[in-house]
Amino acid sequence: MNSALKKKMYFDMLRIRIIEEKIAQRYSEWEMRCPVHLSIGQEAIACGVCANLNQQDYVMSTHRAHAHYLAKGGSLKKMMAEIYGKATGCSMGKGGSMHIVDLDAGFLGSTPIVGGVIPIATGVGFGITLKEEKQICVVFIGDASTEEGVFSESLNFAALKKLPVLFVCENNFFSVYSPLSVRQPKDRDNVAIAKAYGIYADKGDGNDILDIYKITRKAILQIQKGNGPAYLEFDTYRWREHCGPNFDNHIGYRTEDEYLSWRKRCPIENFENQLKEEGILTTVEIDKMNTEIESEIEQAFIFAKNSKFPDATELYSHLYA
Amino acid sequence: MIRELNYTQAILEGTDQCMTENPAVYIMGLGVTDPKGIFGTTLGLKEKHGEKRVLDMPVAENGMTGIAIGSALTGMRPILTHQRIDFMLLSFDQIINNAAKWHYMFGGKMKIPLVIRLLVGRGWGQGPQHSQSLQAIFAHIPGLKVVMPTTPYDAKGLLVSAIRDDNPVIYIEHRWLHGIFGPVPEETYEVPIGKAKLVREGNDITIVSLSYMTLEAIKAAELLEKEGIHAEIIDLRSVKPIDENTIMTSVAKTGRLIVVDGTWKSLGVPSEIITLVTEKIFDSLKSAPKRITFPDFPTPTSPALAQHYYPRAIHIINAARKTMGLEEKTEEQMGITQNNPLDVPDQSFKGPF
Structure with missing residues (x-):
């Protein structure tokens, strides 16, 4: 892997981190009046996966989408305007942080x-196949998504039709406050589940961007x-609360020690x-990146x-197209 | 003489013509390519348009609805079929959370041209989970359009409109309409979504009806006519948007309103129509409007119970008589004879319609 790509991936992660921290910092001004699910701590997966994609490829995501949107090249200005509920937002203020989009x-x-x-996202892959086009569609999901019926339904159909879809699970061990232990049997193995459908599957360290990049490339x-x-499944950890700008290790669903590790x-x-x-990379370059x-x-x-x-009107x- | 087709042939022809006209149109559903082809409505499509665009699917209603939506994001125009409306309840999440809202919640950036064909069962013991008619639930959701064609002409024309529409359209077919005949032009044509049809003119009472119950309303109107009561019948055709103008114009003329809907009574389409009329032209009303519906109970299976569950022409006749201050009559008094059991389609309803 060349140094330019490594530098780019570092820059991308750093940029998302600083953006998310700035949102956290200014959230208490009460001007961003919608829920925000920050990606702090989980940046590597978005950046490592998206570094493998072309502009024509598609990405879809969940409520915790800022990192995926930005890593795919989504407009920062339009995302911020959307979070502020403004007409210039990427969804014209009708979506907020949980409904962001950038078709370009x-x-x-x-x-x-x-x-x-x-x-x-599976249907996007189906559309690509029906139209005999060449892109792929990546869908970022969390560990709780794999408990939903549509996870199985989608893997089944994607395998049946050999669709160009990459499912990327970010396992951060919690659905809001509910840990994996109350939601899934011990040693449940989603990689094995995917393989049972005949799907190529792998897992890796979600905090190691080079690992993520290489595993994604193969996939x-x-x-x-x-x-x-x-x-693909990557283990990672959300540093702050499920929804909002704060740390919440003190409320009792996880320990400070676990967070610190x-x-x-x-x-x-x-x-x-x-x-x-x-x-x-030099300290001077890093400083320059920070300033930029x-x-x-x-x-x-x-x-x-x-x-x-x-405007109120x-x-x-947009009720109907 | 205009060519006649039955309802299923009309749907098949409309689908075929839209698939020929636009390569983005495709159809999928459980049984679409099986030997019976969704009661004949999809027969021959695979041979003509290929297995890529005419496909059977896994039994995964919610996932497949999401997949149809996703394909629409790439420019495809999916038609999704369910052989009973009851099966698609599993896909409420994708229909309500995604299909209905995608255009709005992303500021108009994307559109979901999706048709979902749903069949309502009736008779021969279809029972609680094979005969629900859930138009009111869909019509409650902003962002969806809902149509319920009664005649073969409207079945084709509304299907063509639904397929060409850039929004999710719920297309509800009553199983007992599949066998009826009527004139259907050979060319492709649209019946506009959101426009009701004046089936019969009359000055005494307005009967608004939907889908199969329109046939019962026509039968009732013919018998009322013999008694000198002139009923006007409006076949609603589109549940959402509702054609308020046609209804208001008629009720303003007749001053009396009955709404007939083949589903439960509470919080339904008749409730909405009567509310609209009382809000907007209350002073035109000469008597209290009435609803003819099923009772608020699940459909029983036994024919002995089901025959009391489904209202017929006589119930519409008596509601009309009551709004006019006349006493009720029996089927015998009205000259109605039942030539066949009540749990199979009325043989006098063959058409042409």
Whole structure:
């Protein structure tokens, strides 16, 4: 892998981290008046997977979608305006943080009904097949999505029709506050489940972007050969509360120690150290990146805050196409 | 003389013509390619249009609905079929959370041209889970359109409109209409969604009806006519959007309203229509409007119970008489003789319609 790509992936993760932290920081101003599910701690999967995609490829996601949207090239300004409920937002203020879209970037939308987007992404793959086109569709899901009926239904159909769909499960061990132990039998193995459908499947460290990149590359090659869908699972950890800007390790559903152990596995810090050791990245370059990102974010916030709210008549538009 | 087709042939022809006209149209559903072809409505489509666009599917109603929606995001125009409306209840999540809202919640950036064909069963002991008629539930959801054609002409024309529409359209067919005949033009034509049909003109009372119950309403109107009562019949055809103008114009003229719907009474389409009329032209009403529906109970299976469950022409006749201050009559008094059991389609309803 060349250094330019490594630097790009580092930059992408750093950018998402700083954006999410800025949202957290300014959330208490009460101007972003919609739920936000931040990706802090989970950036590597979005960036490692999307680094393998072309602009024409499609991505879909869940309520925790900022990282996927940004990693696929979605407009930051339009996302921020959407979170602020403005007319210039990517969904014209009708979706908010949980319903973001950027068709120019191939990001086809995100929705917060757990698992709801899985069959839709599968259908995008079906559409690609019916039209005999060449893209692939990636759908990011969480560990709880794999408990939904549509997960099985979609794997089944994707395998049956050999659809160009990549299912990427980010296992962060919790559905809101409910741990895996109350939701799934011990040692349930989604990789084995996917393989039982005849689907190529693999798993990896969700905080190691190079691991994610390589595993994804292999999976996509399988899809591009016409072998049908692939399922990938990466373990990771959400640092802050399920929904909102705060830390919530004190309320009792997980321990501070557990959080700190994952904190040590920060995908960005560790990759940064690695790149410094390899002589690929210098402190000066990192500072420059930070400055560039801070400036971009500042511009995006200014754009969002200065944009107009949608006119009241917009309530009544877009019911039907 | 205009050519006649039965209802299933009309659906088949409409589907075939739309598939020929637009390669983005495809049809899938359990049994679409089986030897019976959804009661004949899909027979021969696979041979003509290929197995890629005419396909059977896994028994996974919710997932397959999502898959249809996803394919629509890439520009396809799916038709999804369910042999009973009851089966598709598993796909409420995808229909209500996604199909109905996708256009709105992403600020108009995408559209979901999706037709979902649903069949309502009746008779021969179809029972609680094979004979529900759930138009009111769909019509409650912003973003969906709902149509219920009665005649073969409307079956084809509304299907063509539904397929060409850029929104999710719920297309509800009553199984007992499949056998009726009527004139159907050979060319492709549209019947506009949201437009009711004036089936019969009259000055004394307005009967708004839906789907199969329109046939009972016509029979009732013919018998009322013999007694000098002139009923106007409006076949609603589209449950959403509702054609308020046609209804208001008629009720403003007659001053009396009966709404006939082959489903449960509470919180349904008749409730909505009567509310609209009382809100908008209350002063035109000469008497209280009435609903003719099923009782608010699941459909019983035994023919002994089912025959009391389904209202018939006589019930419409008596509702009409009551709104006019006349006493009720029996089927015998009205000259109605039952030539066949009540759990199979009325043989006098063959058409042409």
